[in-house]
Amino acid sequence: xxxxxxxxxxxxxxxxxxxxxxxxxxxxxxxxxxxxxxxxxxxxxxxxxxxxxxxxxxxxxxxxxxxxxxxxxxxxxxxxxxxxxxxxxxxxxxxxxxxxxxxxxxxxxxxxxxxxxxxxxxxxxxxxxxxxxxxxxxxxxxxxxxxxxxxxxxxxxxxxxxxxxxxxxxxxxxxxxxxxxxxxxxxxxxxxxxxxxxxxxxxxxxxxxxxxxxxxxxxxxxxxxxxxxxxxxxxxxxxxxxxxxxxxxxxxxxxxxxxxxxxxxxxxxxxxxxxxxxxxxxxxxxxxxxxxxxxxxxxxxxxxxxxxxxxxxxxxxxxxxxxxxxxxxxxxxxxxxxxxxxxxxxxxxxxxxxxxxxxxxxxxxxxxxxxxxxxxxxx
Numbered sequence: 001x002x003x004x005x006x007x008x009x010x011x012x013x014x015x016x017x018x019x020x021x022x023x024x025x026x027x028x029x030x031x032x033x034x035x036x037x038x039x040x041x042x043x044x045x046x047x048x049x050x051x052x053x054x055x056x057x058x059x060x061x062x063x064x065x066x067x068x069x070x071x072x073x074x075x076x077x078x079x080x081x082x083x084x085x086x087x088x089x090x091x092x093x094x095x096x097x098x099x100x101x102x103x104x105x106x107x108x109x110x111x112x113x114x115x116x117x118x119x120x121x122x123x124x125x126x127x128x129x130x131x132x133x134x135x136x137x138x139x140x141x142x143x144x145x146x147x148x149x150x151x152x153x154x155x156x157x158x159x160x161x162x163x164x165x166x167x168x169x170x171x172x173x174x175x176x177x178x179x180x181x182x183x184x185x186x187x188x189x190x191x192x193x194x195x196x197x198x199x200x201x202x203x204x205x206x207x208x209x210x211x212x213x214x215x216x217x218x219x220x221x222x223x224x225x226x227x228x229x230x231x232x233x234x235x236x237x238x239x240x241x242x243x244x245x246x247x248x249x250x251x252x253x254x255x256x257x258x259x260x261x262x263x264x265x266x267x268x269x270x271x272x273x274x275x276x277x278x279x280x281x282x283x284x285x286x287x288x289x290x291x292x293x294x295x296x297x298x299x300x301x302x303x304x305x306x307x308x309x310x311x312x313x314x315x316x317x318x319x320x321x322x323x324x325x326x327x328x329x330x331x332x333x334x335x336x337x338x339x340x341x342x343x344x345x346x347x348x349x350x351x352x353x354x355x356x357x358x359x360x361x362x363x364x365x366x367x368x369x370x371x372x373x374x375x376x377x378x379x
Contacts (some may be wrong), residue, residue, distance in 0.1 A: 039271070040071035040073045041263065043149070044101035045071045047083035048209040050079035052113055052229040052293060053255075056161060057101035059289075060257065060282040067274045072267070085207035092258045093154045099259040104159075105190025110151060110342065111338060115190035115345045117143050118159060121323050123354040125361060127162030131250050133353040134159045142346050154261045158279040161255035161286045163296070168244035168311045169224030170215065170236045175244055175311070178318035187211050187223035192249040192328065198322040204367075207236065215239040224249070227290070228297035237306050244313045245298075248319040255281075 139153030333340035
């Protein structure tokens with residue numbers, strides 16, 4: 001974090017006091033920002049610059065800068081500019097970066113429960129239901145418990161940007177039976193790694209920018225990333241021609257906006273609110289933008305000769321059965337209170353929300369399949 005303009009006299013007094021006392025040093029660690037200062041924050045995404053995900057990160061940054069009235073300026077960097085995608089949380093924790101844009105599943109190696117904040121088991125009907133749980137169902141408090149109390153991370157985060165169901169992925173040959181997953185070298189992240197390992201795959205966790213080269217070199221046999229727009233621009237169709245859509249490995253996902261906790265709490269309350277409210281506003285905007293872009297790019301992929309196929313029901317059923325075993329194993333891990341007991345605590349909260357909220361929408365709303373087929377599937 002850098003600040004422009006000269007420090008005011010009061011702050012110069014703090015600087016002088018810091019030279020003679022440890023208390024002054026503590027004050028300097030999280031300086032308040034006067035209205036005369038412009039604070040510059042370095043913010044890195046975990047996405048390649050050409051990916052639509054980096055565009056979503058830019059949309060958030062633009063909204064922050066527009067709302068901050070010149071008092072705050074966020075500078076966006078692409079993945080790898082300072083650290084690799086999987087090192088973002090460490091960099092934000094250490095203050096090497098002021099903030100970043102990624103997904104919580106990238107940190108599940110620290111604690112499996114991280115994947116429950118963004119890439120959950122498929123009990124949420126859609127990603128906005130997950131965001132409802134996070135902000136109105138107790139999820140944010142559990143996230144802070146994990147981030148601050150259990151892992152002692154010097155970071156604060158917001159969940160934002162609801163994503164649709166992710167595809168089973170890209171393959172050289174269609175996947176028609178669950179047995180074909182056994183022995184498959186497959187890329188995914190988060191709890192989905194446990195799911196596919198349960199189904200017999202040899203899982204490789206890779207950040208988005210490294211997947212297509214790995215497919216091209218034959219390091220992996222198949223991979224999922226996220227959506228037709230990202231997949232199209234990153235070149236998946238150049239190395240695999242079978243695109244299997246629909247899956248339960250990541251039924252929903254959201255982005256995570258991270259900020260260094262000291263940097264964040266050192267800002268005036270109104271600027272903290274700008275960072276938070278911009279995440280909420282960007283979440284809505286992204287959900288609208290992706291409707292246009294994802295649908296257009298799926299059509300473009302099919303028109304370019306990609307074999308777009310729906311994942312067979314037998315594979316979806318096998319995924320759900322594998323989920324039962326993965327969840328039971330994780331909840332039963334009593335190696336420490338931060339393992340199975342906390343994992344189950346989060347799952348119990350999510351299940352209660354999904355049973356009530358998911359049940360409400362299933363009962364309350366007429367099936368969109370009926371109306372879609374009526375208007376668009378005739379003739």
